[in-house]
Amino acid sequence: MTETKQYLANLEKELKLKYPEQTEFLQAVEEFLGTVEPFLVKNPEFVEKNILEMLLIPERIIEFRIPWMNDQGQWKINRGYRVQYNSALGPYKGGMRFHPTVNQSIMKFLAFEQIFKNSLTSLPIGGGKGGSDFDPKGKSDGEIMRFCQSLMQELQKYIGPNEDVPAGDIGVGGREIGYLFGEYKRLNGYHAGVLTGKPLSYWGSLARTEATGYGLVYFVSHLLKDQNDSFEGKKVLVSGSGNVAIYAIEKAQELGATVYGCCDSSGSIIDPEGIDLALLKEIKEVKRERINTYLESHPNAEFYPNQSVWELDFKYDIALPCATQNEIPVELAKKLVTNGVQIVAEGANMPTTLEALEVLKANNIVYCPGKAANAGGVAVSALEMAQNAQRLPWTFEKVDQELNLIMKNIYETCRDTSNEYVGDFDLVAGANIAGFERVAKAMLSQGLV
Numbered sequence: 001m002t003e004t005k006q007y008l009a010n011l012e013k014e015l016k017l018k019y020p021e022q023t024e025f026l027q028a029v030e031e032f033l034g035t036v037e038p039f040l041v042k043n044p045e046f047v048e049k050n051i052l053e054m055l056l057i058p059e060r061i062i063e064f065r066i067p068w069m070n071d072q073g074q075w076k077i078n079r080g081y082r083v084q085y086n087s088a089l090g091p092y093k094g095g096m097r098f099h100p101t102v103n104q105s106i107m108k109f110l111a112f113e114q115i116f117k118n119s120l121t122s123l124p125i126g127g128g129k130g131g132s133d134f135d136p137k138g139k140s141d142g143e144i145m146r147f148c149q150s151l152m153q154e155l156q157k158y159i160g161p162n163e164d165v166p167a168g169d170i171g172v173g174g175r176e177i178g179y180l181f182g183e184y185k186r187l188n189g190y191h192a193g194v195l196t197g198k199p200l201s202y203w204g205s206l207a208r209t210e211a212t213g214y215g216l217v218y219f220v221s222h223l224l225k226d227q228n229d230s231f232e233g234k235k236v237l238v239s240g241s242g243n244v245a246i247y248a249i250e251k252a253q254e255l256g257a258t259v260y261g262c263c264d265s266s267g268s269i270i271d272p273e274g275i276d277l278a279l280l281k282e283i284k285e286v287k288r289e290r291i292n293t294y295l296e297s298h299p300n301a302e303f304y305p306n307q308s309v310w311e312l313d314f315k316y317d318i319a320l321p322c323a324t325q326n327e328i329p330v331e332l333a334k335k336l337v338t339n340g341v342q343i344v345a346e347g348a349n350m351p352t353t354l355e356a357l358e359v360l361k362a363n364n365i366v367y368c369p370g371k372a373a374n375a376g377g378v379a380v381s382a383l384e385m386a387q388n389a390q391r392l393p394w395t396f397e398k399v400d401q402e403l404n405l406i407m408k409n410i411y412e413t414c415r416d417t418s419n420e421y422v423g424d425f426d427l428v429a430g431a432n433i434a435g436f437e438r439v440a441k442a443m444l445s446q447g448l449v
């Protein structure tokens with residue numbers, strides 16, 4: 001084993017001993033450390049200065065309780081988190097997730113990946129993430145509002161337009177950002193730039209709602225262009241039916257692909273005529289219903305209860321996982337292979353397990369890691385911060401154009417970096433090395449802080 005490999009193995013071993021229960025965090029770290037050796041060999045100063053050990057430890061983790069009252073007058077308590085992982089490149093930036101599975105491991109993996117994702121955008125944003133184990137499913141508007149207000153009572157002590165700028169993630173959209181913003185304003189006055197993903201009427205950015213899904217499809221379209229190909233005529237499946245999934249479907253359809261299926265946590269639908277997106281938006285964005293109600297208007301579609309789209313027998317070209325972490329374990333990766341998939345591009349964060357990734361690699365499936373392919377959301381959040389600071393709203397076309405350029409740049413950076421350091425087309429290595437390089441240089445120049 002080379003000296004650098006040994007150094008990386010020791011770092012990983014130490015973390016495993018310290019946090020044996022933090023499986024998602026360890027998974028994200030293992031994937032990252034497994035790719036950076038070629039860079040460190042050419043740039044030994046980062047090993048000499050022990051930048052990696054510093055990078056692996058979050059600058060700060062805030063954990064707090066969130067008391068709130070439900071509609072029946074009962075007292076409820078949830079856990080809240082904000083992981084302020086790395087501020088070398090700018091204020092901490094990353095979403096807030098409301099989901100019953102949220103714990104410190106999930107928060108740390110998301111914040112860790114956010115560091116490199118944000119670095120890849122080339123915009124001035126550090127890495128952070130937060131959330132709560134609160135389950136928004138089945139809650140009334142009043143309950144959501146009271147919960148958000150209570151969360152912000154505590155979180156407001158640690159955030160600000162130049163310190164830490166949260167946004168949405170699973171279970172947190174425009175409605176929740178509105179309630180969080182209102183409470184922050186009541187306590188601190190009007191600071192437009194303290195949250196992104198705001199509604200348009202008070203300094204939200206046009207195209208932020210669409211940005212992650214559109215950005216994902218732009219990323220893949222630049223990859224396809226490199227292969228003298230395009231989305232035209234491609235068969236696509238998407239998992240999830242939330243913010244990222246809906247706008248990935250929209251852009252893929254616009255570029256000439258047919259998206260046949262998507263899902264939520266109750267099951268999947270396949271529509272042989274292609275997904276009716278207007279109906280899906282009505283079900284998910286307006287009525288907040290389960291996905292099987294799609295069949296009431298499209299009886300030719302099929303509903304598969306409790307099955308993810310990746311479990312279905314269906315021939316298609318491009319898989320866009322846009323639901324949640326580890327939704328593609330090894331057995332479903334094998335299914336993707338037998339279904340004839342050529343490209344897997346991650347709208348979700350870490351939807352593919354490490355073992356599944358090996359299966360995809362062994363079968364020459366092109367794999368676009370989330371930290372590169374889904375960076376469009378946070379990139380437009382940074383553009384929202386720029387608009388807020390300028391006190392000038394940009395047009396949809398301007399933001400969308402910038403987003404496409406940023407995604408092109410990220411794709412090309414990952415491609416070229418992997419060529420330079422690995423001598424191969426490996427977008428995982430390319431994303432990790434390029435993302436790390438910018439952060440590591442900033443950390444080195446800022447000294448021991």
Ligand SMILES: NC(=O)C1=CN([C@@H]2O[C@H](COP(=O)(O)OP(=O)(O)OC[C@H]3O[C@@H](n4cnc5c(N)ncnc54)[C@H](O)[C@@H]3O)[C@@H](O)[C@H]2O)C=CC1
Nearest residue numbers: 169170171212240241242243244264265323324348349377
């Ligand atoms: N919203 C954003 O701007 C960004 C989100 N992401 C990631 O994209 C993914 C989706 O996030 P959003 O669309 O924002 O959330 P969302 O709350 O709008 O939608 C999540 C969707 O995934 C489905 N889902 C969740 N768990 C599932 C499961 N176990 N099985 C099947 N379906 C499941 C839900 O039913 C829902 O349709 C997450 O991994 C998130 O971290 C990444 C970058 C930015």
Ligand SMILES: O=C(O)CCC(=O)C(=O)O
Nearest residue numbers: 093094095167377378381
């Ligand atoms: O827009 C943001 O700051 C959050 C985006 C996010 O949470 C993500 O990229 O996973």
